[in-house]
Amino acid sequence: MYLSPEQIQNAINTAYTNHAKETGGANADYIPFLKNVDSNLCGLSVVTVDGQVFSAGDADTPFAIESISKVCTLALAMNDWGQQAIMDKIGVDATGMPFNSVMALELHGDKPMSPLVNAGAISAASLIKADSREHRWSRILQMQSDLTGTDIQISDELNESEQTTNFHNRAIAWLLYAAGYLYCEPDEAVDVYTRQCSTLLTTKALATMGATIAAGGINPITNKDVIKEAYCASILAEMTMEGMYDTAGDWAFTVGLPAKSGVGGGILAVVPGVMAIAGFSPPLDPIGNSVRGQKMVASVAQTLGFNLYQCARKR
Template sequence: MTLPIPDTEAITAAVNTAHQAMLQVDGGKNADYIPYLASVPSGLAALAVVTREGTVVEAGDSRFAFAIESISKVATLALIMETIGRDALREKVGSDPTGLPFNSVMALELAQGKPMSPLVNAGAIATASLVEGATADARWDKILDMQSRLAGRPLSLSDEVNQSEQTTNFHNRAIAWLLYSAGTCYSDPMEALDIYTRQCSTLLDTVDLATMGATFANGGVNPKTGERVVSKDNVPPILAEMMMEGLYTFSGDFAYIVGLPGKSGVGGGMLAVAPGKLAIAAFAPPLDEAGNSVRALAGISAVAKSLNLDLFSA
């Protein structure tokens, strides 16, 4: 079913008003456990909408390139669904919210070593271990290609972000070995962790992020390039995963407040998808305790409300 898209004038008004509201929001702080993220100017704020037809509306620092971080988990999830199928991935990784922080070891232990979701660190490392390729570089190239096809332009790895992440990922190293000991890491654990860390270290801007979301809103077809990136049948389970675990321990609240599938990253990016209509992306570095951008949440919430996008509204 083709759904009506809000007109461009309404989207523009909503984005501009929401961006101004973002600038008034205080609180939060940059992620400081990754040195690169701590150095990003905390006053940046951006908002963008891309419709399923490719219309772009943007405001603020929308062309500032930031680290994709955990939003990359959605791209790798899509890649593996396309490769081995949704049912095979669900059997290996699971599809339930953990109710615990995104880097929780306890969640993995409580599930007897099987990660519960591909959108938390344990599940994302396991998902990365399923990428096919003879070498780590060959596997990484497939992930970067998927990210780029979703964004509609070539993305690239930031050596600075990657170095900052690779030298501080001690907690994730423990998770990778726990997965391996439980038989739920499907390649060498340190190689899987290396690939996962790289996938979090690419740079994109807020319009790129909104384009990624619009590809899912458009049933898997990138509205800018016209390329089918994800099969139509795989889009619903990807959005379901985002709804359940996309904002970690705040995911239920996000569904309650915004009513859309979403995904956040500790780089300050946040994405929400209105299926059949459009995607909203926002960026602002300061995070709340759950790891979600404080101002990005305010911006996305305001746009979704203004355009009546809540999926749970009658």
């Protein structure tokens, strides 16, 4: 299906105009840095697999990547070890529980089950091939930069805010370590995982990340080969199952695109082979997904006619 640049920009403009002032939701308040972000910020971007970029609103304003970083670390771990190792060492099934659930570990013999929940993401960070803590961190940071086509940087203020409130994740790491699903020391795994969640990016950079996956692992802006082509489908499958926290099923049912959200207010949706749509606005619903971001991204997808599960009748 051919879409003109005008069609794409018009869809973005309409989504932004209709939802940028949407009320409801609240900033994440359990991380002090996020609580203080301007709740009026709102941005929306699309990047296509041939490198076209379209935006509206605060698309150049950096925000916290948070849980969207799990996609980047999954991609790197898969590059390092392959798909079977991810299945064996972490798991690839939905937990059916909240993203930070300890009960989910207990129910599955302390196996994380998915690299897109906290336990699985900590395990994935520990799985990255590295000879030191800083080497592990530098490889994850480089993967974020390669996927987004930008020089991604950590926010020291956000990282400090995260590191001083990550006690729950520390407990999860020790459970993983005791069960044999952590592949470095627990304090190192949690430290690196917390750092990966403390970087900043824009909706343009986030959409570029998604477009890289949509393009089979080639960044459409830099032309760098970032992810092995065979792994992109598996990454999108994980995003479908666990990417939108407890409402991943609702999102698949109503929007029909693989997606990943973060409590920094970002949402990324991918149209395989075509484009990625990224939205940002800090106020979250009770599940942890951006209220405005969900509506803007869904609007663009629906206006442009993208739903992986849509079936056309043969007459």
